[in-house]
Amino acid sequence: MDAITENLDAFWSGFLTSLGICLWAMVGSLFLGTVLAGCRVSPVPPLRAFGTWWVTTFRNTPLTVVLFFFAFGLPAIGINASFYFFGVSGLVVYTSAFVCEAIRSGINSVSAGQAEAARSIGLTFGQSLTLVVLPQALRTVVPPLGSVIIAMFKNSAVVGAFGVGGDLFSTGATLTSAQGYANLPVITGVAIGYLAITLPAGAILQVIERRVAISR
Amino acid sequence: MARVLAMTRATPVNSDGNGDRPPLVEMTGVNKWFGDLHVLADINLTITRGEVVVVIGPSGSGKSTLCRCINRLEPIQKGRIAIDGKVLPEEGKDLARLRSEVGMVFQSFNLFAHKTILDNVTLGPIKVHKESKDQARSRATALLERVGIAEQADKFPAQLSGGQQQRVAIARSLAMDPKVMLFDEPTSALDPEMINEVLDVMTQLAKDGITMVVVTHEMGFARRAANRVVFMDGGHIVEEATPEEFFTNPTSDRAKSFLSKILTH
Numbered sequence: 001m002d003a004i005t006e007n008l009d010a011f012w013s014g015f016l017t018s019l020g021i022c023l024w025a026m027v028g029s030l031f032l033g034t035v036l037a038g039c040r041v042s043p044v045p046p047l048r049a050f051g052t053w054w055v056t057t058f059r060n061t062p063l064t065v066v067l068f069f070f071a072f073g074l075p076a077i078g079i080n081a082s083f084y085f086f087g088v089s090g091l092v093v094y095t096s097a098f099v100c101e102a103i104r105s106g107i108n109s110v111s112a113g114q115a116e117a118a119r120s121i122g123l124t125f126g127q128s129l130t131l132v133v134l135p136q137a138l139r140t141v142v143p144p145l146g147s148v149i150i151a152m153f154k155n156s157a158v159v160g161a162f163g164v165g166g167d168l169f170s171t172g173a174t175l176t177s178a179q180g181y182a183n184l185p186v187i188t189g190v191a192i193g194y195l196a197i198t199l200p201a202g203a204i205l206q207v208i209e210r211r212v213a214i215s216r
Numbered sequence: 217m218a219r220v221l222a223m224t225r226a227t228p229v230n231s232d233g234n235g236d237r238p239p240l241v242e243m244t245g246v247n248k249w250f251g252d253l254h255v256l257a258d259i260n261l262t263i264t265r266g267e268v269v270v271v272i273g274p275s276g277s278g279k280s281t282l283c284r285c286i287n288r289l290e291p292i293q294k295g296r297i298a299i300d301g302k303v304l305p306e307e308g309k310d311l312a313r314l315r316s317e318v319g320m321v322f323q324s325f326n327l328f329a330h331k332t333i334l335d336n337v338t339l340g341p342i343k344v345h346k347e348s349k350d351q352a353r354s355r356a357t358a359l360l361e362r363v364g365i366a367e368q369a370d371k372f373p374a375q376l377s378g379g380q381q382q383r384v385a386i387a388r389s390l391a392m393d394p395k396v397m398l399f400d401e402p403t404s405a406l407d408p409e410m411i412n413e414v415l416d417v418m419t420q421l422a423k424d425g426i427t428m429v430v431v432t433h434e435m436g437f438a439r440r441a442a443n444r445v446v447f448m449d450g451g452h453i454v455e456e457a458t459p460e461e462f463f464t465n466p467t468s469d470r471a472k473s474f475l476s477k478i479l480t481h
Contacts, residue, residue, distance in 0.1 A: 043307045113322060113324050117322065119312070120389075122317075122344040123344060132339075135330050136330050
Protein backbone atom coordinates (compact mmCIF):
# COMPACT_ATOMS: atom_id res chain seq x y z
CA MET A 1 0.00 0.00 0.00
CA ASP A 2 3.00 2.26 0.45
CA ALA A 3 3.25 2.41 -3.32
CA ILE A 4 -0.04 4.30 -3.36
CA THR A 5 0.29 6.45 -0.24
CA GLU A 6 3.83 7.57 -1.06
CA ASN A 7 2.80 8.60 -4.57
CA LEU A 8 -0.58 10.20 -3.97
CA ASP A 9 0.55 13.37 -5.77
CA ALA A 10 1.54 11.40 -8.86
CA PHE A 11 -1.73 9.45 -8.83
CA TRP A 12 -3.75 12.63 -8.34
CA SER A 13 -2.14 14.43 -11.25
CA GLY A 14 -2.46 11.27 -13.35
CA PHE A 15 -6.14 11.14 -12.45
CA LEU A 16 -6.67 14.76 -13.48
CA THR A 17 -4.89 14.24 -16.80
CA SER A 18 -6.95 11.13 -17.55
CA LEU A 19 -10.13 12.96 -16.57
CA GLY A 20 -9.18 15.78 -18.94
CA ILE A 21 -8.60 13.37 -21.82
CA CYS A 22 -11.93 11.66 -21.07
CA LEU A 23 -13.92 14.88 -20.95
CA TRP A 24 -12.41 16.36 -24.11
CA ALA A 25 -12.87 13.08 -25.95
CA MET A 26 -16.44 12.76 -24.67
CA VAL A 27 -17.44 16.23 -25.87
CA GLY A 28 -15.67 15.70 -29.17
CA SER A 29 -17.03 12.23 -29.91
CA LEU A 30 -20.61 13.09 -28.89
CA PHE A 31 -20.56 16.10 -31.19
CA LEU A 32 -18.85 14.35 -34.09
CA GLY A 33 -20.93 11.18 -33.64
CA THR A 34 -24.18 13.19 -33.74
CA VAL A 35 -23.10 14.99 -36.91
CA LEU A 36 -22.17 11.64 -38.48
CA ALA A 37 -25.53 10.14 -37.51
CA GLY A 38 -27.15 13.15 -39.20
CA CYS A 39 -25.10 12.39 -42.31
CA ARG A 40 -26.12 8.75 -42.30
CA VAL A 41 -29.85 9.53 -42.25
CA SER A 42 -29.69 12.59 -44.52
CA PRO A 43 -31.41 12.72 -47.91
CA VAL A 44 -28.09 13.67 -49.58
CA PRO A 45 -26.40 10.52 -50.97
CA PRO A 46 -22.78 11.80 -50.70
CA LEU A 47 -23.30 12.62 -47.01
CA ARG A 48 -24.80 9.18 -46.40
CA ALA A 49 -21.86 7.57 -48.17
CA PHE A 50 -19.40 9.62 -46.13
CA GLY A 51 -21.06 8.64 -42.84
CA THR A 52 -21.10 4.98 -43.80
CA TRP A 53 -17.45 5.12 -44.87
CA TRP A 54 -16.43 6.76 -41.59
CA VAL A 55 -18.23 4.21 -39.43
CA THR A 56 -16.97 1.26 -41.46
CA THR A 57 -13.39 2.51 -41.32
CA PHE A 58 -13.04 3.48 -37.69
CA ARG A 59 -15.33 0.90 -36.11
CA ASN A 60 -13.33 -1.87 -37.75
CA THR A 61 -9.83 -0.59 -37.04
CA PRO A 62 -8.18 -1.28 -33.67
CA LEU A 63 -7.82 1.85 -31.55
CA THR A 64 -4.08 1.27 -31.31
CA VAL A 65 -3.78 1.40 -35.08
CA VAL A 66 -5.89 4.57 -35.29
CA LEU A 67 -3.63 6.17 -32.70
CA PHE A 68 -0.55 5.07 -34.65
CA PHE A 69 -1.88 6.91 -37.67
CA PHE A 70 -2.51 10.03 -35.62
CA ALA A 71 0.73 10.00 -33.67
CA PHE A 72 3.07 9.04 -36.49
CA GLY A 73 1.11 9.34 -39.73
CA LEU A 74 -0.03 12.95 -39.38
CA PRO A 75 3.46 14.34 -38.52
CA ALA A 76 4.78 12.42 -41.53
CA ILE A 77 2.52 14.44 -43.83
CA GLY A 78 3.47 17.68 -42.12
CA ILE A 79 0.70 18.05 -39.53
CA ASN A 80 2.29 18.73 -36.17
CA ALA A 81 0.61 19.02 -32.81
CA SER A 82 1.12 17.79 -29.28
CA PHE A 83 0.78 14.11 -28.48
CA TYR A 84 -2.07 15.11 -26.18
CA PHE A 85 -3.93 16.59 -29.14
CA PHE A 86 -3.19 13.61 -31.37
CA GLY A 87 -4.21 11.21 -28.62
CA VAL A 88 -7.52 12.91 -27.90
CA SER A 89 -8.25 13.33 -31.63
CA GLY A 90 -7.59 9.65 -32.31
CA LEU A 91 -9.88 8.67 -29.46
CA VAL A 92 -12.59 11.06 -30.73
CA VAL A 93 -12.39 9.76 -34.29
CA TYR A 94 -12.51 6.13 -33.15
CA THR A 95 -15.32 6.59 -30.62
CA SER A 96 -17.43 8.80 -32.91
CA ALA A 97 -18.12 5.75 -35.10
CA PHE A 98 -19.75 3.97 -32.14
CA VAL A 99 -21.56 7.12 -30.96
CA CYS A 100 -22.93 7.58 -34.49
CA GLU A 101 -24.40 4.09 -34.55
CA ALA A 102 -25.93 4.42 -31.07
CA ILE A 103 -27.58 7.71 -32.07
CA ARG A 104 -28.71 6.32 -35.41
CA SER A 105 -30.45 3.45 -33.64
CA GLY A 106 -32.22 6.08 -31.53
CA ILE A 107 -33.25 8.01 -34.64
CA ASN A 108 -34.66 4.82 -36.14
CA SER A 109 -36.70 4.24 -32.99
CA VAL A 110 -38.65 7.47 -33.57
CA SER A 111 -41.62 6.78 -35.84
CA ALA A 112 -41.22 7.94 -39.42
CA GLY A 113 -44.42 9.95 -39.05
CA GLN A 114 -42.71 12.38 -36.69
CA ALA A 115 -40.16 13.36 -39.33
CA GLU A 116 -42.86 13.46 -42.02
CA ALA A 117 -44.96 15.81 -39.92
CA ALA A 118 -41.92 17.98 -39.24
CA ARG A 119 -41.05 18.19 -42.92
CA SER A 120 -44.65 18.82 -43.93
CA ILE A 121 -44.82 22.03 -41.87
CA GLY A 122 -41.77 23.26 -43.78
CA LEU A 123 -38.93 22.45 -41.41
CA THR A 124 -35.68 21.71 -43.21
CA PHE A 125 -33.98 18.35 -42.78
CA GLY A 126 -31.62 19.81 -40.16
CA GLN A 127 -34.47 21.41 -38.25
CA SER A 128 -36.57 18.23 -38.31
CA LEU A 129 -33.61 16.33 -36.96
CA THR A 130 -32.60 18.73 -34.18
CA LEU A 131 -36.06 19.97 -33.13
CA VAL A 132 -38.21 16.87 -33.50
CA VAL A 133 -36.34 13.60 -34.05
CA LEU A 134 -33.20 13.85 -31.91
CA PRO A 135 -34.97 15.08 -28.74
CA GLN A 136 -37.19 12.00 -28.95
CA ALA A 137 -34.33 9.71 -29.90
CA LEU A 138 -32.45 10.78 -26.76
CA ARG A 139 -34.69 8.59 -24.62
CA THR A 140 -33.67 5.33 -26.24
CA VAL A 141 -30.13 6.44 -26.86
CA VAL A 142 -28.95 7.09 -23.29
CA PRO A 143 -28.22 3.48 -22.21
CA PRO A 144 -26.26 2.38 -25.30
CA LEU A 145 -24.54 5.74 -25.53
CA GLY A 146 -23.54 5.43 -21.87
CA SER A 147 -21.84 2.11 -22.59
CA VAL A 148 -19.96 3.65 -25.51
CA ILE A 149 -18.77 6.58 -23.41
CA ILE A 150 -17.67 4.40 -20.50
CA ALA A 151 -15.78 2.14 -22.91
CA MET A 152 -14.12 5.28 -24.24
CA PHE A 153 -13.08 6.37 -20.73
CA LYS A 154 -11.29 3.06 -20.37
CA ASN A 155 -9.80 3.33 -23.84
CA SER A 156 -8.18 6.57 -22.73
CA ALA A 157 -5.60 4.29 -21.07
CA VAL A 158 -4.40 3.35 -24.55
CA VAL A 159 -3.89 7.03 -25.31
CA GLY A 160 -1.77 7.28 -22.15
CA ALA A 161 0.28 4.30 -23.21
CA PHE A 162 0.93 6.09 -26.50
CA GLY A 163 3.09 8.70 -24.92
CA VAL A 164 0.73 11.46 -23.88
CA GLY A 165 2.34 10.95 -20.52
CA GLY A 166 1.18 12.06 -17.11
CA ASP A 167 -2.16 10.25 -17.25
CA LEU A 168 -3.16 7.45 -14.87
CA PHE A 169 -1.90 4.60 -17.00
CA SER A 170 1.49 6.07 -17.80
CA THR A 171 1.89 7.20 -14.19
CA GLY A 172 1.48 3.56 -13.19
CA ALA A 173 3.99 2.50 -15.82
CA THR A 174 6.53 5.07 -14.62
CA LEU A 175 6.15 4.05 -10.98
CA THR A 176 6.68 0.36 -11.68
CA SER A 177 9.36 0.42 -14.35
CA ALA A 178 11.35 3.58 -13.57
CA GLN A 179 10.97 3.76 -9.81
CA GLY A 180 10.84 0.06 -9.04
CA TYR A 181 7.56 -0.15 -7.16
CA ALA A 182 5.82 -3.54 -7.10
CA ASN A 183 3.35 -4.05 -9.89
CA LEU A 184 0.28 -5.18 -8.03
CA PRO A 185 -0.27 -2.23 -5.64
CA VAL A 186 0.47 0.31 -8.35
CA ILE A 187 -1.93 -1.29 -10.80
CA THR A 188 -4.54 -1.44 -8.05
CA GLY A 189 -4.07 2.30 -7.60
CA VAL A 190 -4.48 2.83 -11.33
CA ALA A 191 -7.65 0.72 -11.33
CA ILE A 192 -9.08 2.76 -8.45
CA GLY A 193 -8.33 5.91 -10.42
CA TYR A 194 -10.29 4.69 -13.45
CA LEU A 195 -13.15 3.49 -11.26
CA ALA A 196 -13.28 7.00 -9.77
CA ILE A 197 -14.10 8.20 -13.29
CA THR A 198 -16.35 5.41 -14.58
CA LEU A 199 -18.50 4.72 -11.49
CA PRO A 200 -19.71 8.31 -11.08
CA ALA A 201 -20.22 8.44 -14.86
CA GLY A 202 -22.51 5.41 -14.60
CA ALA A 203 -24.44 7.06 -11.75
CA ILE A 204 -24.84 10.29 -13.73
CA LEU A 205 -26.11 8.26 -16.69
CA GLN A 206 -28.82 6.70 -14.55
CA VAL A 207 -29.96 10.13 -13.43
CA ILE A 208 -30.05 11.35 -17.04
CA GLU A 209 -31.97 8.26 -18.10
CA ARG A 210 -34.60 8.90 -15.45
CA ARG A 211 -34.85 12.60 -16.38
CA VAL A 212 -35.39 12.06 -20.10
CA ALA A 213 -37.83 9.23 -19.44
CA ILE A 214 -40.13 11.54 -17.48
CA SER A 215 -40.13 14.42 -19.93
CA ARG A 216 -42.45 13.01 -22.53
CA MET B 217 -42.78 17.37 -75.38
CA ALA B 218 -45.80 16.83 -77.57
CA ARG B 219 -47.09 14.47 -74.97
CA VAL B 220 -46.71 16.99 -72.15
CA LEU B 221 -48.50 19.61 -74.21
CA ALA B 222 -51.34 17.27 -74.94
CA MET B 223 -51.77 16.61 -71.26
CA THR B 224 -51.65 20.26 -70.34
CA ARG B 225 -54.40 20.89 -72.83
CA ALA B 226 -56.42 18.06 -71.41
CA THR B 227 -56.35 19.31 -67.83
CA PRO B 228 -58.96 22.11 -67.97
CA VAL B 229 -61.57 19.45 -68.65
CA ASN B 230 -60.98 18.17 -65.13
CA SER B 231 -61.59 21.49 -63.42
CA ASP B 232 -65.18 21.69 -64.55
CA GLY B 233 -67.00 24.78 -63.47
CA ASN B 234 -63.85 26.44 -62.17
CA GLY B 235 -62.29 27.37 -65.48
CA ASP B 236 -62.06 31.04 -64.54
CA ARG B 237 -59.96 30.42 -61.43
CA PRO B 238 -56.20 29.77 -61.57
CA PRO B 239 -55.05 26.22 -60.86
CA LEU B 240 -53.42 25.72 -57.45
CA VAL B 241 -52.29 22.12 -57.73
CA GLU B 242 -51.47 20.69 -61.14
CA MET B 243 -50.51 17.06 -61.61
CA THR B 244 -49.58 16.23 -65.18
CA GLY B 245 -48.73 12.76 -66.41
CA VAL B 246 -47.68 11.68 -62.92
CA ASN B 247 -46.32 8.14 -62.63
CA LYS B 248 -44.93 6.34 -59.63
CA TRP B 249 -43.77 2.81 -59.01
CA PHE B 250 -43.02 0.96 -55.78
CA GLY B 251 -40.71 -1.66 -57.27
CA ASP B 252 -42.84 -3.40 -59.90
CA LEU B 253 -46.08 -2.00 -58.53
CA HIS B 254 -47.41 0.86 -60.62
CA VAL B 255 -49.05 2.87 -57.83
CA LEU B 256 -49.81 5.99 -59.84
CA ALA B 257 -50.50 5.65 -63.55
CA ASP B 258 -50.66 8.76 -65.72
CA ILE B 259 -52.41 10.91 -63.17
CA ASN B 260 -53.74 14.22 -64.47
CA LEU B 261 -55.47 16.29 -61.85
CA THR B 262 -55.93 20.02 -61.47
CA ILE B 263 -57.24 21.59 -58.30
CA THR B 264 -58.28 25.21 -58.31
CA ARG B 265 -58.20 27.69 -55.48
CA GLY B 266 -60.98 27.20 -52.96
CA GLU B 267 -61.92 23.80 -54.29
CA VAL B 268 -62.55 20.79 -52.05
CA VAL B 269 -61.59 17.56 -53.78
CA VAL B 270 -62.35 14.24 -52.12
CA VAL B 271 -60.35 11.24 -53.30
CA ILE B 272 -61.99 7.89 -52.70
CA GLY B 273 -61.28 4.36 -53.79
CA PRO B 274 -60.54 0.88 -52.48
CA SER B 275 -57.44 0.09 -50.39
CA GLY B 276 -54.29 0.04 -52.46
CA SER B 277 -55.79 2.18 -55.19
CA GLY B 278 -53.03 4.76 -54.78
CA LYS B 279 -55.12 7.51 -53.23
CA SER B 280 -52.87 8.02 -50.19
CA THR B 281 -49.79 7.97 -52.40
CA LEU B 282 -51.37 10.59 -54.64
CA CYS B 283 -51.94 12.78 -51.61
CA ARG B 284 -48.38 12.29 -50.32
CA CYS B 285 -46.88 13.11 -53.71
CA ILE B 286 -48.40 16.58 -53.68
CA ASN B 287 -45.93 17.76 -51.00
CA ARG B 288 -43.27 15.31 -52.16
CA LEU B 289 -43.29 13.12 -49.07
CA GLU B 290 -43.22 10.55 -51.86
CA PRO B 291 -41.10 11.39 -54.89
CA ILE B 292 -42.53 10.62 -58.32
CA GLN B 293 -40.62 8.96 -61.13
CA LYS B 294 -42.33 10.61 -64.07
CA GLY B 295 -44.53 13.60 -64.71
CA ARG B 296 -44.88 17.03 -63.22
CA ILE B 297 -46.48 18.42 -60.08
CA ALA B 298 -46.78 22.17 -59.65
CA ILE B 299 -48.21 24.14 -56.78
CA ASP B 300 -49.36 27.68 -57.48
CA GLY B 301 -47.40 27.61 -60.72
CA LYS B 302 -44.15 26.39 -59.14
CA VAL B 303 -42.89 22.91 -59.99
CA LEU B 304 -42.02 20.88 -56.89
CA PRO B 305 -38.29 21.32 -56.26
CA GLU B 306 -35.85 18.56 -55.38
CA GLU B 307 -34.91 17.86 -51.77
CA GLY B 308 -33.54 20.96 -50.02
CA LYS B 309 -34.46 24.42 -48.73
CA ASP B 310 -36.75 25.20 -51.68
CA LEU B 311 -38.75 22.08 -51.03
CA ALA B 312 -39.03 22.97 -47.34
CA ARG B 313 -40.35 26.41 -48.27
CA LEU B 314 -42.89 24.89 -50.61
CA ARG B 315 -44.01 22.35 -48.02
CA SER B 316 -44.65 25.20 -45.58
CA GLU B 317 -47.36 26.33 -48.02
CA VAL B 318 -48.99 22.89 -48.14
CA GLY B 319 -50.65 21.71 -44.94
CA MET B 320 -50.84 18.00 -44.27
CA VAL B 321 -52.96 16.00 -41.84
CA PHE B 322 -52.04 12.36 -41.33
CA GLN B 323 -54.03 9.28 -40.49
CA SER B 324 -51.92 8.74 -37.36
CA PHE B 325 -51.96 12.44 -36.31
CA ASN B 326 -48.14 12.54 -35.89
CA LEU B 327 -48.18 15.25 -33.25
CA PHE B 328 -44.70 15.92 -31.88
CA ALA B 329 -44.76 13.63 -28.85
CA HIS B 330 -42.21 15.60 -26.81
CA LYS B 331 -43.93 18.95 -27.19
CA THR B 332 -47.05 20.42 -25.61
CA ILE B 333 -50.13 21.05 -27.74
CA LEU B 334 -49.34 24.77 -27.90
CA ASP B 335 -45.70 24.11 -28.85
CA ASN B 336 -46.85 21.70 -31.55
CA VAL B 337 -48.83 24.50 -33.15
CA THR B 338 -46.22 27.26 -32.70
CA LEU B 339 -43.15 25.30 -33.87
CA GLY B 340 -43.67 25.90 -37.59
CA PRO B 341 -44.56 29.60 -37.35
CA ILE B 342 -41.57 30.28 -35.07
CA LYS B 343 -38.96 28.20 -36.90
CA VAL B 344 -40.14 28.55 -40.49
CA HIS B 345 -41.93 31.90 -40.64
CA LYS B 346 -39.68 33.43 -37.93
CA GLU B 347 -42.70 34.77 -36.09
CA SER B 348 -42.14 36.14 -32.60
CA LYS B 349 -43.04 33.73 -29.81
CA ASP B 350 -45.80 35.99 -28.53
CA GLN B 351 -47.39 36.36 -31.92
CA ALA B 352 -47.15 32.65 -32.66
CA ARG B 353 -48.69 31.84 -29.29
CA SER B 354 -51.62 34.16 -29.65
CA ARG B 355 -52.33 32.88 -33.15
CA ALA B 356 -51.99 29.28 -31.96
CA THR B 357 -54.41 29.91 -29.13
CA ALA B 358 -56.92 31.36 -31.58
CA LEU B 359 -56.53 28.33 -33.85
CA LEU B 360 -56.93 25.91 -30.97
CA GLU B 361 -60.13 27.74 -30.07
CA ARG B 362 -61.29 27.41 -33.66
CA VAL B 363 -60.90 23.62 -33.48
CA GLY B 364 -62.35 23.55 -29.99
CA ILE B 365 -59.46 22.49 -27.75
CA ALA B 366 -57.96 25.70 -26.36
CA GLU B 367 -58.18 24.38 -22.81
CA GLN B 368 -55.79 21.50 -23.61
CA ALA B 369 -52.96 23.80 -24.73
CA ASP B 370 -50.48 22.81 -22.03
CA LYS B 371 -50.99 19.06 -22.22
CA PHE B 372 -48.88 16.58 -24.16
CA PRO B 373 -50.32 14.74 -27.20
CA ALA B 374 -50.50 11.37 -25.41
CA GLN B 375 -52.91 12.91 -22.87
CA LEU B 376 -55.49 13.72 -25.55
CA SER B 377 -58.05 11.52 -27.28
CA GLY B 378 -57.55 10.64 -30.93
CA GLY B 379 -60.16 13.12 -32.11
CA GLN B 380 -58.58 15.88 -30.07
CA GLN B 381 -55.12 15.01 -31.38
CA GLN B 382 -56.35 15.14 -34.96
CA ARG B 383 -57.92 18.55 -34.37
CA VAL B 384 -54.59 19.77 -32.97
CA ALA B 385 -52.91 18.40 -36.10
CA ILE B 386 -55.34 20.44 -38.20
CA ALA B 387 -54.57 23.55 -36.14
CA ARG B 388 -50.84 22.88 -36.53
CA SER B 389 -51.24 22.85 -40.31
CA LEU B 390 -53.47 25.91 -40.37
CA ALA B 391 -50.89 27.84 -38.33
CA MET B 392 -48.69 27.90 -41.44
CA ASP B 393 -51.43 29.65 -43.49
CA PRO B 394 -51.19 26.98 -46.18
CA LYS B 395 -52.44 27.51 -49.71
CA VAL B 396 -53.83 24.01 -49.75
CA MET B 397 -54.51 21.40 -47.07
CA LEU B 398 -53.96 17.70 -47.67
CA PHE B 399 -55.86 15.20 -45.53
CA ASP B 400 -54.60 11.62 -45.73
CA GLU B 401 -57.41 9.47 -44.28
CA PRO B 402 -57.78 11.83 -41.30
CA THR B 403 -60.52 9.83 -39.59
CA SER B 404 -59.44 6.26 -40.32
CA ALA B 405 -57.67 5.80 -36.99
CA LEU B 406 -60.50 7.23 -34.91
CA ASP B 407 -63.31 5.72 -32.86
CA PRO B 408 -66.71 6.23 -34.51
CA GLU B 409 -67.80 8.84 -32.00
CA MET B 410 -64.66 10.90 -32.55
CA ILE B 411 -64.95 10.89 -36.33
CA ASN B 412 -67.65 13.54 -36.33
CA GLU B 413 -65.77 16.04 -34.22
CA VAL B 414 -62.98 15.95 -36.80
CA LEU B 415 -65.32 15.99 -39.80
CA ASP B 416 -67.17 18.98 -38.33
CA VAL B 417 -63.93 20.94 -38.20
CA MET B 418 -63.11 19.91 -41.77
CA THR B 419 -66.58 20.84 -43.02
CA GLN B 420 -66.14 24.24 -41.44
CA LEU B 421 -62.78 24.69 -43.17
CA ALA B 422 -64.41 23.79 -46.50
CA LYS B 423 -67.09 26.42 -45.88
CA ASP B 424 -64.35 28.96 -45.08
CA GLY B 425 -63.04 28.47 -48.60
CA ILE B 426 -59.82 26.60 -47.81
CA THR B 427 -58.52 24.52 -50.72
CA MET B 428 -58.56 20.90 -49.61
CA VAL B 429 -57.59 17.51 -50.94
CA VAL B 430 -59.17 14.85 -48.75
CA VAL B 431 -58.47 11.15 -49.00
CA THR B 432 -61.23 9.50 -47.04
CA HIS B 433 -63.79 6.74 -46.73
CA GLU B 434 -66.34 9.14 -45.26
CA MET B 435 -68.94 9.34 -48.03
CA GLY B 436 -71.14 11.62 -45.92
CA PHE B 437 -68.35 14.17 -45.80
CA ALA B 438 -67.82 13.84 -49.55
CA ARG B 439 -71.48 14.55 -50.23
CA ARG B 440 -71.63 17.41 -47.78
CA ALA B 441 -68.39 19.27 -48.40
CA ALA B 442 -66.80 18.25 -51.68
CA ASN B 443 -66.94 20.20 -54.93
CA ARG B 444 -65.58 17.22 -56.77
CA VAL B 445 -65.08 13.53 -56.14
CA VAL B 446 -62.12 11.69 -57.65
CA PHE B 447 -62.48 7.93 -57.74
CA MET B 448 -59.28 5.92 -58.00
CA ASP B 449 -58.58 2.27 -58.64
CA GLY B 450 -55.37 0.43 -59.45
CA GLY B 451 -53.35 3.63 -59.65
CA HIS B 452 -55.68 5.27 -62.19
CA ILE B 453 -58.19 8.04 -61.81
CA VAL B 454 -61.25 6.13 -62.98
CA GLU B 455 -63.88 8.78 -62.56
CA GLU B 456 -64.22 12.43 -61.66
CA ALA B 457 -67.55 14.09 -60.99
CA THR B 458 -69.50 16.26 -58.63
CA PRO B 459 -70.60 14.37 -55.50
CA GLU B 460 -74.20 14.51 -56.66
CA GLU B 461 -73.37 12.93 -60.03
CA PHE B 462 -70.91 10.44 -58.62
CA PHE B 463 -73.10 9.03 -55.88
CA THR B 464 -76.36 8.96 -57.83
CA ASN B 465 -75.13 8.16 -61.30
CA PRO B 466 -71.60 6.75 -61.47
CA THR B 467 -70.48 6.03 -65.02
CA SER B 468 -67.75 3.41 -64.59
CA ASP B 469 -68.48 -0.18 -63.61
CA ARG B 470 -65.70 -0.10 -61.03
CA ALA B 471 -67.25 2.88 -59.26
CA LYS B 472 -70.68 1.29 -59.41
CA SER B 473 -69.46 -1.90 -57.75
CA PHE B 474 -67.43 0.07 -55.17
CA LEU B 475 -70.43 2.20 -54.26
CA SER B 476 -72.79 -0.75 -54.14
CA LYS B 477 -70.56 -2.34 -51.52
CA ILE B 478 -70.26 0.66 -49.24
CA LEU B 479 -73.60 2.44 -49.63
CA THR B 480 -75.99 -0.47 -49.14
CA HIS B 481 -76.00 -0.46 -45.35
